[in-house]
Amino acid sequence: MQLDFSDMPDIAIEFLNYMLTVRNISKKTVSEYYYDLRTFFRYIKVTKYNADENDFRDLTVNDITLDDIKKIDLTDLYSFMAFTSRELNNTAVTRARKVACLRSFYKYLHTKVKLIDYNPAAELDSPKLVKRLPKYLNLDESIKLLQSVNGKKNVARDYAILVLFMNCGLRLSELVGINVNSIRGDTLTVIGKGNKERTVYLNKACQDAIAAYMAERSKLKVIKDPKALFLSERKVRISPKTVQYLVKKYINASGLDPDKYSPHKLRHTAATLMYKHGNVDIRALQSILGHESIATTEIYTHIDNEKLRDAVKSNPLSSISPKTNNKDVSTSS
Template sequence: MAAVDYRLEAPELIRDFLQYHETIKNHSTRTVDAYYIDLRLFLRFVKWNRELVPQDTPFADIAIRDVNLDFIRAIKKADIYDFLSWLARDRHGKKQMGLSVSARARKLVAVRSFFDYLLLKRELISSNPAADIDAPRLRKTLPVYLNEPDAVKLLDAVRGPYAERDFCMLLLLLSCGMRVSELAGLNLKDVNGETVRVLGKGNKERILYLNPACQQAIQDYLSVRDETNVHPKDQDALFLSRNHRRISVDSIQILVKRTCSAAGLDPERYSPHKLRHTAATLMLQNGVDVRTLQEVLGHESLNTTQIYTHIDNEGLRTAARANPIGRYKKQESATNDGE
């Protein structure tokens, strides 16, 4: 996602809405930025569709700073339908004209949420024009995941000068089912023996138990973690890049693709999120109940008592040990002969 700062360019109503999500709803910066990008796209479209800007104005140059309450109140349901149609037919996607169903649905959520805020929280409008618009129907697909032999192949393929770090990150993704943003955001203080504290969506914390393989991988990585010349801002980051900064989400995604290629797996098919699916599937296949799995994956937040008293939840401990990847032993003969 391109770097944005809504505080510099958003009109007042949009800025207030985003600040509400950032401070009251406690949504992450990444989520708030995504809302802004979607709303900016919508408002640019409305201006363009109503011919309120010169025809030769590049779409990306359409300013929205002048959008005010009168402009917002004039938006009708037909404008939103036109927007969804334009997204489906004319907006550039990654591989084709028209955005995916999931991308269109996400943009509709942003628009509906904005109008809900104006209606229910600010009482500035009399109705939400997006309220009754059905979201584009998502095609139900089974999650893509690695089977156990392929997961082992992926781990065996780790090579290079940062092998301990890369192996540790991949093992955590495959064993704990972390989101890639959660993995990148880990700090040294989050690791406490057999547990790790994870900051999930909406800044909700949860405690995960580490199986013996993960504990050993973290110890192996920490023994070679280079603490020299670390950027002051990133001193507490668990995983560091070769530039001595906190590892980025993009870098982890590249690592997964590169290691998949080395393992003879399709790099276009697998991503860090697919490794999260892998962890979930392997746990389910090995006896973890769905309710416990929801807690492991962070679909429900831990309550404050659990976080601060470190209650020994045997269900979470069992989930950590049930994943067969936790019994993986690193091959001693592996050599660090790549990048």
């Protein structure tokens, strides 16, 4: 992902680069902060300089100055949040991210580079988020999904992708970022949120699926991105969009609603099955999923109520083996 902040004021560029290089925040999050700040600066232009709101999405912001930013108070920030809800139809989750962005931005200006004497965002409250129970596939639906993988092309690859999602609970970004050398025996190293590295343990189903895929991958004559584990038709690293497409394709083929399930729902499925069937400690599950806060993991305790390798091995899908042909998925006894 290439990031371009050239249309932003210098102070914002410096902040975004600080988040990227010093704080080591992921490119995805920094990209979202870029859009959030750009929206905020456009709001300043509309409310403070009478720019035409009808041109909101086309307003340039690189002429916003530090003095403009200094004039913003807490009331302005709350007005901005109301604007994002009322005029931009931002969800509570999106507004909460904007609050996090503004807090980080003003904290940087106040405590890091000391360019402002007052931090109006310090008291800015975030929208209350309603915790919804995660959607997930039950065991029968999960097996049916794996059995739906067939066709003439990319069967081993697609099967391995689904197996890793549903056994290891990987995020989409983590899966597409896997390199061949990320795998060592029964361990997989992934880069999670905030560029944090963690070890994921591979059960037999994962190891078998990866081995079957690697056997097919080794037959490719030209690989443009040899480091990448999962390759696209063009023999480069598979994109998140392609993975989303293939997940929906097999969800649909298995008779489930493709609008209800996504790669992230397969992550929920892995967590739910491990917790429900594997007698997994919540702290172990937190480590497996790479959650920074235990509160995020606790959402899975609605289902039922050791270590990381044992927890992953306990996943009931661990016994599902790769296909030997395009008709059946065999199950070891």
